[in-house]
Amino acid sequence: MAAVTYQAQALGLGGSRAVEASSDHELIAGVRDGNEDAFQEIVRRYRNPITNFVYRMLDDYDRSVELAQETFIRVYTSASRYQANHNFSTYIYRIASNLAISEIRQRKRRKLVSLFSPFTNEEGDTIELDPPDHSSLQDESLIQDERRRAVTRAIASLPQKYRAAIVLRDIEEMSYDRIAQVLSLSEGTVKSRINRARNLLKEKLVAYI
Amino acid sequence: MDCRNIRILIDQADKGDSLPLEASRHADGCPQCRGFADERLRLRRLLAASSRVTAPANFDAMLRARLARGRSRNWLGWFVPALSMRGAAAVAMLAIAAFAVQLFLINNKKIPVETAVNQTAATNAENAATTSGDNKALPGVEINTAPGAAANTKLTPIKSTGRRGINAAHQIQARNDIEPIEAAAVLLMRDLTLDRQFTVSAISIGAQPIMSLDGDSQRSRIVRTSF
Numbered sequence: 307m308a309a310v311t312y313q314a315q316a317l318g319l320g321g322s323r324a325v326e327a328s329s330d331h332e333l334i335a336g337v338r339d340g341n342e343d344a345f346q347e348i349v350r351r352y353r354n355p356i357t358n359f360v361y362r363m364l365d366d367y368d369r370s371v372e373l374a375q376e377t378f379i380r381v382y383t384s385a386s387r388y389q390a391n392h393n394f395s396t397y398i399y400r401i402a403s404n405l406a407i408s409e410i411r412q413r414k415r416r417k418l419v420s421l422f423s424p425f426t427n428e429e430g431d432t433i434e435l436d437p438p439d440h441s442s443l444q445d446e447s448l449i450q451d452e453r454r455r456a457v458t459r460a461i462a463s464l465p466q467k468y469r470a471a472i473v474l475r476d477i478e479e480m481s482y483d484r485i486a487q488v489l490s491l492s493e494g495t496v497k498s499r500i501n502r503a504r505n506l507l508k509e510k511l512v513a514y515i
Numbered sequence: 516m517d518c519r520n521i522r523i524l525i526d527q528a529d530k531g532d533s534l535p536l537e538a539s540r541h542a543d544g545c546p547q548c549r550g551f552a553d554e555r556l557r558l559r560r561l562l563a564a565s566s567r568v569t570a571p572a573n574f575d576a577m578l579r580a581r582l583a584r585g586r587s588r589n590w591l592g593w594f595v596p597a598l599s600m601r602g603a604a605a606v607a608m609l610a611i612a613a614f615a616v617q618l619f620l621i622n623n624k625k626i627p628v629e630t631a632v633n634q635t636a637a638t639n640a641e642n643a644a645t646t647s648g649d650n651k652a653l654p655g656v657e658i659n660t661a662p663g664a665a666a667n668t669k670l671t672p673i674k675s676t677g678r679r680g681i682n683a684a685h686q687i688q689a690r691n692d693i694e695p696i697e698a699a700a701v702l703l704m705r706d707l708t709l710d711r712q713f714t715v716s717a718i719s720i721g722a723q724p725i726m727s728l729d730g731d732s733q734r735s736r737i738v739r740t741s742f
Contacts, residue, residue, distance in 0.1 A: 353570040361568045375578045457565040476562040501526050515557040
């Protein structure tokens with residue numbers, strides 16, 4: 307902790323090189339001390355992964371950018387309460403995950419009837435109807451685009467609780483224990499959800515695997 | 516280890532292409548598990564290869580603007596409550612104002628003593644009491660409403676000691692030694708009878724005595740109290 311404080315003081319005096327070389331914990335200590343450069347560096351490090359993560363959860367780019375910004379605002383405003391018990395990345399992904407899940411729930415409440423989600427699984431979660439497309443495609447770039455769209459659609463159609471776990475695991479490539487920390491779940495539950503998510507994705511993406 | 520457990524190991528492997536030794540050995544001799552491992556590997560590669568979106572170029576500028584807006588709002592935040600709280604406060608103020616106006620009207624209204632109990636109200640009360648079937652079960656206070664005979668009847672305010680309304684109504688006593696009035700009822704509020712006299716009306720505030728009118732003897736009695 308003393309090292310962190312020392313580095314934070316150094317951040318206040320030092321230039322951009324000191325900021326870039328600092329660890330996440332040192333940066334958040336700098337933010338707590340009012341160092342704008344430290345916050346800027348945190349934003350630079352995490353803006354793309356957080357935006358991508360939220361986008362995978364929502365399949366809505368504009369809203370994802372807004373929620374990614376909201377994530378950084380919360381980091382900034384609650385910097386004084388941050389405790390370095392876990393990785394900072396776990397902390398910031400947890401904020402983003404909570405925001406994304408909250409957004410999904412709000413959308414679910416607003417959505418009255420969807421022609422694409424008339425089914426539910428055995429746990430009562432809505433499952434969107436996304437039948438596999440077996441039609442052939444001519445051009446390689448078209449195939450790539452179609453594959454990306456299919457993956458995005460397939461992930462977006464997963465039940466929310468499976469979606470967060472599979473995105474963190476197979477797209478953000480987090481370990482099981484970190485996913486468990488981000489989602490505040492046990493590791494066993496995370497493994498189970500990822501397994502179910504993969505089984506669902508396998509059915510939806512059968513034409514591409 | 517059976518195929519089911521091997522597949523769990525395959526599914527939970529850190530990398531799809533580097534299976535745990537036990538799973539790898541099993542898969543070499545089990546075509547189903549080998550197929551499962553290959554399928555999982557292709558799926559994981561497909562997901563990992565899906566394009567990643569990036570933040571827009573003006574992300575930092577937008578974020579700074581939002582933070583600046585947040586700072587300017589913060590120092591006034593305690594003063595500007597949420598919309599729902601403002602709505603609730605407005606409703607509460609309206610309710611208090613309506614109550615105050617009604618209380619003011621009640622306290623300042625000089626009600627002339629009327630010569631007879633409002634027959635319509637009494638009849639309505641009679642109907643209500645008859646419908647509920649309990650008018651005979653309650654020993655009411657009798658008030659003589661016949662012209663001339665009712666001249667010496669007065670209802671005396673008495674504090675209720677039991678269940679609100681009914682007991683208070685039972686305790687109302689007719690007194691013949693005070694200045695004459697012809698008909699009155701007592702308004703009950705919060706277990707207290709107020710020191711005022713009202714004509715019986717169909718609608719009142721708080722507790723309201725329901726009168727039963729006897730057509731033959733021209734006498735009425737309180738059969739119950741409604742709220």
